[in-house]
Amino acid sequence: MSAGDGVARAGAPVRATAAGALTLAAFFDGVRAGRLVVQRCLTCRALAVPPKAVCQECEALTWEPAPLDGEGEVTSFTVIHVAPGRLVGEAPYPIAVVRMTEGVSLLGRMVDTALDAIRVGLPVRFAPPTDPTADPPVITFRPR
Numbered sequence: 001m002s003a004g005d006g007v008a009r010a011g012a013p014v015r016a017t018a019a020g021a022l023t024l025a026a027f028f029d030g031v032r033a034g035r036l037v038v039q040r041c042l043t044c045r046a047l048a049v050p051p052k053a054v055c056q057e058c059e060a061l062t063w064e065p066a067p068l069d070g071e072g073e074v075t076s077f078t079v080i081h082v083a084p085g086r087l088v089g090e091a092p093y094p095i096a097v098v099r100m101t102e103g104v105s106l107l108g109r110m111v112d113t114a115l116d117a118i119r120v121g122l123p124v125r126f127a128p129p130t131d132p133t134a135d136p137p138v139i140t141f142r143p144r
C-alpha cells in the first residue's frame with residue numbers, strides 16, 4: 001500500500017482517490033437546474049448524499065451518478081423563526097428532512113405549505129429553488 005490509497009495510518013494523512021464521485025458544486029448545479037443527482041457506490045449500490053469519496057457502507061472508492069425521481073416524504077420538520085442572514089425577511093418558514101423514494105434523506109425547505117399542514121409522512125416532491133441565484137441554492141420541496 002502507498003500513501004493516498006485511503007488507508008489511515010499513524011502520521012499519514014487520509015487521502016481518498018475516488019473515481020466518479022460528484023463534487024458538492026456539481027450536486028448544487030443539479031439542484032439549481034431542478035435535478036436531484038446523488039452518487040451510487042459501484043460495489044454495494046449504496047447511495048450517498050452529500051457527495052463523498054469513501055462509501056460509508058463498504059469503504060469502496062468508485063461511484064456513478066444516480067438521479068433521484070424527486071419524490072419522498074417528510075420524516076421530521078421544524079419552523080425557523082430566527083432566520084440567518086439573507087433569509088431574515090422570510091421567517092417564519094418550515095424546513096423538513098425528507099426521505100426520498102430511493103432511501104436517502106435530504107434537508108430542504110418546504111414551500112406552498114401552510115405551517116400547520118406539515119406533518120410526518122406528508123408526501124412531497126422536489127422543486128427547483130425559488131431563487132436559482134442563491135449560492136448554494138436552497139433544496140426545496142412542495143406537497144404532492
Ligand SMILES: [Zn+2]
Nearest residue numbers: 041044055058
Ligand atoms: Zn459501497
